[in-house]
Amino acid sequence: MTTDLGPLARELSLPYYDAALPAHDRYHAERVRDVALRLADDCDRPVDRDVLAAAAWLHDIGRPLERTGDIDDHDVWGAIEAVDLLDSEGVPTATVDAVEHCIRAHSIRASSPEPATVEAELLFDADKLDAAGARGIVRLACIVGERSGRAGERHAVIDDASEARMAPEDGRDVSLLRHWTRERLDALHTDPGRRLGRERWQFVETFFDRFEREAGVDGTH
Known part of the structure; x- marks a missing residue:
């Protein structure tokens, strides 16, 4: 079977x-x-x-x-x-x-139990890795979008931090994506998961560097 x-x-x-x-x-x-x-x-x-x-x-x-x-x-x-x-x-x-x-x-x-088997560790890691890299950024943005404008919730904030309630430090939802990604990669259990996590985090860093340049109108002139 x-x-x-x-x-x-x-x-x-x-x-x-x-x-x-x-x-x-x-x-x-x-x-x-x-x-x-x-x-x-x-x-x-x-x-x-x-x-x-x-x-x-x-x-x-x-x-x-x-x-x-x-x-x-x-x-x-x-x-x-x-x-x-x-x-x-x-x-x-x-x-x-x-x-x-x-x-x-x-x-x-x-509230979730710690993975007690290698299969549980690998599933945990694979699930968290789907929140990192190019696909991960898009996926986490979808999660923010799902929550945006629901009853009792504000709409998602990309640039203006003044209305944000959940995002860390600068208050933008795009920064929340970075925080969520880092949190998940820091929780990985296996060596193969951490290796792939480091590779995907490099792209996340590159993405946010580019985002900040665009937010500043692609740098100074």
Whole structure:
């Protein structure tokens, strides 16, 4: 059964992403799967790639419900839902338990448990790496956009810091993206994840250097 676990999890997960917004949609899940398996290739510990792939596909199935307020915690809800889905397909209990732990431990939230297996560490790292580099900047900008103008929230601020409530230091949402990226890269667990994180952070630094030049009308004249 487990040799087909990745494709099975993909099939089971896709309906849950129908209502997802871009930052946590099926393409995010697929990117996390791809990066997680890439990191596994460079890992010096044995990795159950089937568990890792399945957990990547299923890790954010609760996001659409969390966004609408129907559930409080997509990690907990998604882990429970994944157990039900995989149990119904006859996946062995030990494998289901391994996937469940990965999903419960994938979030950077303080309430999430620490990853206790290499598969959980790799899933965590791959998920956080999707918030870094070129795609990561676009994805985090989508998250800011999702929150912009919701009930009780201000619209996103790119240049004027006067109305910002959440952003660090200079108060712009674009600076919040940089803060979020750094926070996630600092939390990575594995050596392959940290290596890729350093590479992606270089692009983030280049992007923000360019942003600042444009904000100053491309430098002085």
